[in-house]
Amino acid sequence: MSVKPGLTPKREREIPEYAAMVRRVNMALGRRVGDADVEDLAELLAMRGVVEQATATAIRGMRRRGVSWGDIGRGLGVTRQAAHAAWAWVESLDHGPR
Template identity: 55%
Template sequence: MTRRARRERETMEYLGFASRAIAAAGRRVGDADEFELAELVALRAVLEEAILTGIQGQRARGRSWAHIGDALGITRQAAQERYTPKRPAAPKPFVCACKGDGCEWCQTLAVAS
């Protein structure tokens, strides 16, 4: 078996283990208190981050959005819209409160804040 085939098999086994562990955690939390329930719910963010990391890795290896969409059972467009990393919004242009064109004093205040 090639190294790549072994890694793919091991990855599937690892994902199966993770799935079983999360299912078991759900059963355990059913008998636990609300704080443990909150920890289980917090795993959702960890899983979402792991999915994004996996998709970024696939894209870095040259996988197309169509390929990723097919694997997920969604369209290329849906995969791209859902999993493209969001860019932070560009800062709004500074408008001077005094003159509307940005005097030195107001720009200094804007940089300091």
């Protein structure tokens, strides 16, 4: 079944605005933790792991779509080799345990 082009609106590039909103929420969390107990620092630090998982998910999706390591590296601000060295493991997630 195909979708009629006139019925499906073109998707605008919304990622920068969405990312800006997420950054604002994270900064607000930092301010709240600053007013909270020291035990709450662990919750803030857990966000680092969430960002790593989100980055891995994004890179895996890009690789599935055929985006080159050179293009991924450019998006990350690093070389193709550096991007591959840091993130090649995400492709093994598609193949299950070895």
